[in-house]
Amino acid sequence: MAAVNEGQIKVLEQTRQRLLQLTHSLGSLTGSLQQSDPLPSWNSLQSQASIISNNLINISTQISEHHELLSSLVAYPAPSFPGTTQQGVLEQLLRTKLDPRVQDWVEKGLKAGTKSAEENKGLSEAELEELWAWAPIEANQEARRRNWGGNYTLEERETGIQNVITGLSRQLDDDDESEESDEEEEDEDEAAEDKMEIVGVHRRPGSSGVEFDITSEKHRAPGAFSPAMPLTDVFRYMMTGAKPGSDVK
Template identity: 35%
Template sequence: MAGLTADQVASLEDLRRRLSALSRNLLTLHSQFNAATRSDDLQGPFKTVASSLHELTRELSKHDDLLSRTVVFPNANYPANTASGVSEHLLATHLGLATQEWIERGQQGAKEASSAGVLSDTDRDRLWANAPRLALDEARKQRWGADYTLAEVQAGVENVTTGLRRTLVVPEDDDDEEFDEESEDDADDDVDADEDSEAMDVDSATAQTKTAATTAPSAPTMPPMDLLDLVAFTETGKTMNAALKSRLQPQNKR
């Protein structure tokens, strides 16, 4: 096989540097990852690793043809006796079992993530159609504007730990009935408003249809004005023929 050109060697060296940087970033992220680490502290190293992976993937795709044709072998100056383990690791054509399982796990997770969690058009329309009713049901379960939720009141407010210094007030039960009645009245008003808007839309559409049916285009009473006459009229207030006649009259008198 022919030797590599200077550009190809530079490309391989650039890939080596990127792989080395990615390895260091992964080690840094692994050293900082423990149970006591805050998620905010991991955002910086995570973004660095993600950026390195993105750039490395782009470079590998760019030099895919070169990498598929390149064969690595030690020359006569390589210390095979003292560095045989390194050469065997570099010349290995198959991935290790742990690495292969990790890659397969990642590919399977990507397939499951891409196929799950996507609603069809019918399911999405049904969800939006039921959203107002579900929101109203959830609203009725809460005590809006109060210091405690309905669930906390039912379980006992003495068991709630708020950490606040001020004394919280528990509303009376009458507020629940008033809230339920107001919620039902609001729901009825919304339904009536929807029916009124639909009726108005129907009446408006019917009126427009009748107006369009009774209104017929009227026939023109005069022929359309010539473009030159229109321009002359806008500038002089006269038609083209009248403007020419007014200009020719002094010449005829002479």
């Protein structure tokens, strides 16, 4: 392979810087966990975890963008490399396999990823169809068993609605009390409908008194009587005997 150019060297330097940032972030987290007593606060751990996550994202993006270059490079020492004093670095650069500890991490990560993918696969189409065919029937049967109606089931009423924990901040109304209040309102409406109304006035036969024609709004047939007579006309007729509508001076 030909010697690397300036652009490729720049890519390698960027990759090195990102790996160095990740190494420092991991070292900082490890040190804080080992040296702090008690452990660091949740906010501190969350902040360090966010930094590490961002570093991992940057490294992943860098490697993906320059995968072709990084996979084709071959490291070998130049004659001027200080192999005697930098033997550890040289061995790391020339290693063809991962470090045993790193290899264990990779295997655990692959297993965890495979297991997570299998668990999150979800239901198949046949299983979903079976579920949707079963759910409505079972829900209907459960509702019938509990005699559901209103805010409480029959089972909850028998054990006492004061013992029911709804998880709501507001208090639910008792259905029986609601029914009683509805009945009271209906009775009041009926009483209002049964109010009597004066629809006419005439002299009592064979006497000097008067009689009033009255009826209830509920039973009065439309058009059976003339419109309601004003009270002023009724009182004037009672005092003077003048027929309603006549001018009396």
